[in-house]
Amino acid sequence: MRISELSLATGVPVATIKFYMRECLLPAGDPVTSTLADYGHAHVQRLRLVRALIDVGGLSVAATAEVVRALDKQGVAMHDVLGAAHHALSRPVPRETNLTGNELAEARHTVDTLIAARGWAVNPSAPARQRLARAIATLRRLDLAADPDTLGHYADAADGLAAYEVATVPEAPREAAALHVVLGTVLYEPVLTALRLLAHEAASARRFAALGKD
Amino acid sequence: MRISELSLATGVPVATIKFYMRECLLPAGDPVTSTLADYGHAHVQRLRLVRALIDVGGLSVAATAEVVRALDKQGVAMHDVLGAAHHALSRPVPRETNLTGNELAEARHTVDTLIAARGWAVNPSAPARQRLARAIATLRRLDLAADPDTLGHYADAADGLAAYEVATVPEAPREAAALHVVLGTVLYEPVLTALRLLAHEAASARRFAALGKD
Numbered sequence A, B: 001m002r003i004s005e006l007s008l009a010t011g012v013p014v015a016t017i018k019f020y021m022r023e024c025l026l027p028a029g030d031p032v033t034s035t036l037a038d039y040g041h042a043h044v045q046r047l048r049l050v051r052a053l054i055d056v057g058g059l060s061v062a063a064t065a066e067v068v069r070a071l072d073k074q075g076v077a078m079h080d081v082l083g084a085a086h087h088a089l090s091r092p093v094p095r096e097t098n099l100t101g102n103e104l105a106e107a108r109h110t111v112d113t114l115i116a117a118r119g120w121a122v123n124p125s126a127p128a129r130q131r132l133a134r135a136i137a138t139l140r141r142l143d144l145a146a147d148p149d150t151l152g153h154y155a156d157a158a159d160g161l162a163a164y165e166v167a168t169v170p171e172a173p174r175e176a177a178a179l180h181v182v183l184g185t186v187l188y189e190p191v192l193t194a195l196r197l198l199a200h201e202a203a204s205a206r207r208f209a210a211l212g213k214d
Helices: A003-010 A014-022 A041-055 A061-072 A078-089 A101-118 A127-141 A148-167 A174-211 B003-010 B014-022 B041-055 B061-072 B078-089 B101-118 B127-141 B148-167 B174-211
Strands: none
Touching (some): A003 A014, A041 A061, A041 A174, A061 A174, A127 B174, A148 A174, A148 B148, A174 B078, A174 B148, B041 B174, B101 B127
């Protein structure tokens, strides 16, 4: 199909498609003449992936390019494609936190202990370790519970979901499995956080609404 | 204490403290002379809350001001303070989504059905409803599962966590309870999402790492 048809099929403007090709998010089409190229179903699929990562995952163009690169690289294990998705999903580190090195080191120790206690095989440089440590240090600074017992409730919920999610990844073909892993990692996160807010509101109604204006 | 001491106690620069006061995130100090004001423990607590919402919750200054306003308003029920925190937590709507009105309406129907089936009392205009519908419509567009059974796994996890979280809110005093609700809503979200990624990596290692490079 022509680029205008690709645009119609995906709802992505032609100018945006050209921008994605320049940024290596999308391969070029097969040249037909010096000014015309042909695009296929793979382009439609890739465009949908890119839009999902940017729109729903909230990834930057650079982070999306990183995930796409890992996907396209031959010989990269599925487990490493997942790593690229995780890295991309990690929000930028806040500009200033006021947390001391000591507070962060203690929280990091809590994270490492939790991971070891659960027997989780996790890369020592996984960005989620640092993100969790930062959240824990902030909770403690504000006198909110971040002891192993409290964290265990969240880890149990995460463990159950992750086991379910990874079990649903298709066996083959590799491209489909990788796509599923990347998309699932990014796209089920808002499902989980939105449902938590809805369940939270319902639980709050059960406990507080009867009290009216206190 | 003086503003310079408030800055030392919290690690927040004096210029930032003055900015927060102009933006109504922090009440003014008690005037001592025409150029000096006195700040107390309440200012230290409030500054920590504001920094946590901005740094960890990722809230904008405007969203933070909304939460602070709900907290300070007399006669506002705890349940409504929670509502303000939820509203603030909802990320901005993506600029462009390519989802059709029909896709969104179907997803919204799924959300409403799920909430009704669980007997959750949730405001019809809760932003999390729309956020969840958008995530579901995107999953379906990409041929990823978003059927009631799949969503049920996430809803179960959210339900368990929310019940636990709301149960740990202190009975009184009201200010402490409100603070706990707002902070907990914002600050345990990164704990949950980071733990999901860590558990995900561990589950992926169990399933895929043995396969090596496929």
